[in-house]
């Protein structure tokens with residue numbers, strides 16, 4: 001092997017997000033500074049749910065929680081369960097931190113990180129009861145589709161972090177992405193589609209309508225839920 005090849009950096013991962021300088025409010029900024037020590041977790045440190053939450057309970061990961069409204073609502077309605085959220089957009093993270101404090105929730109913690117890296121480096125195999133991916137960026141232009149989060153490699157990675165019987169649930173308002181997810185997830189050996197016809201599921205009660213879902217509905221989009229269990 002030549003020196004050039006041996007010293008070459010590993011190929012850069014195509015990420016499912018582009019970090020934009022979004023508008024951040026003073027209260028979101030304040031929350032990021034003052035509430036982060038209470039709710040934020042470091043993806044570079046070992047993650048021990050029992051130590052973080054002070055108990056052993058079913059653990060759900062929501063990937064790309066946006067402004068966190070659905071995560072906060074879910075955590076409030078399921079107090080016997082624990083939740084972690086992964087997001088990269090600081091205003092959304094600030095919004096969630098404010099909600100967690102306002103609702104007095106102690107069963108949610110937050111990672112500011114690419115969820116793929118979180119799953120790879122921080123979450124042990126079989127650790128999760130649920131993985132939720134609600135309205136991931138659709139990357140609908142043909143040249144951007146390679147950025148879509150749900151790929152065969154992602155499905156295998158996510159499934160490996162679920163406990164046997166654990167649930168993988170995705171929802172989207174883009175038909176074309178829904179069809180791609182169906183093909184990818186139905187093709188993942190360790191995931192079993194829970195819909196009677198092996199296609200799309202009814203919306204489970206724990207998924208409250210999210211901000212992006214409501215935006216899609218205003219635009220006349222449909223909604224597709226995909227629910228699987230790890231075999």
Ligand SMILES: C[S@@+](CC[C@H](N)C(=O)[O-])C[C@H]1O[C@@H](n2cnc3c(N)ncnc32)[C@H](O)[C@@H]1O
Nearest residue numbers: 016017064065066087114115134135210211212
């Ligand atoms: C279209 S928004 C949907 C937000 C929310 N789930 C909703 O339905 O309102 C997608 C979100 O996923 C986040 N995201 C995309 N890729 C991600 C990744 N690899 N890790 C963590 N967050 C990600 C983006 O920052 C964005 O906030």
